[in-house]
Amino acid sequence: MLKALLEHQRQQFEQIAHAHMAKVGTTKTEPCLSSQIAIYRESVKQPHSVARAILAALVESPELLADFKATDAARMKKLREESSDLELSLLRYFAASGLAFHSLLGLSPLPDAMMNRLFDRLLDESAWTDQMQPAKTRKKVTR
Numbered sequence: 001m002l003k004a005l006l007e008h009q010r011q012q013f014e015q016i017a018h019a020h021m022a023k024v025g026t027t028k029t030e031p032c033l034s035s036q037i038a039i040y041r042e043s044v045k046q047p048h049s050v051a052r053a054i055l056a057a058l059v060e061s062p063e064l065l066a067d068f069k070a071t072d073a074a075r076m077k078k079l080r081e082e083s084s085d086l087e088l089s090l091l092r093y094f095a096a097s098g099l100a101f102h103s104l105l106g107l108s109p110l111p112d113a114m115m116n117r118l119f120d121r122l123l124d125e126s127a128w129t130d131q132m133q134p135a136k137t138r139k140k141v142t143r
Helices: 002-027 031-045 048-060 062-082 086-104 112-123
Strands: none
Touching: 002 031, 002 048, 002 062, 031 062, 031 086, 031 112, 048 062, 048 086, 062 086, 086 112
């Protein structure tokens, strides 16, 4: 039952990502990051009872997260490929996930309007261009 709920949730998130990409994907320099932020934004709007039940069940059966870990690894690879400043992209990604998880746990003191503004800023690539660092090249270590 829990596995079916997780699969349903994963499919919903994929649908959100596809809809977001269809709407704005071609205009984004980091479409993967943009779609992930959009997923976190939508997750805040979902009824918490199902998400909280899934979270509680995962505490009892953490092995069910194995598929999600593999998917996240692929997502991080895609973020690396798209980003000219990986650290900034990761800050935006984890800021969005933090907002979503605080909301899920009922710990967010922010009103919905503020949440929406924060997600708008995270999604606005132009707001982040001044913060971008040039890509770093790795120095070869000689011994």
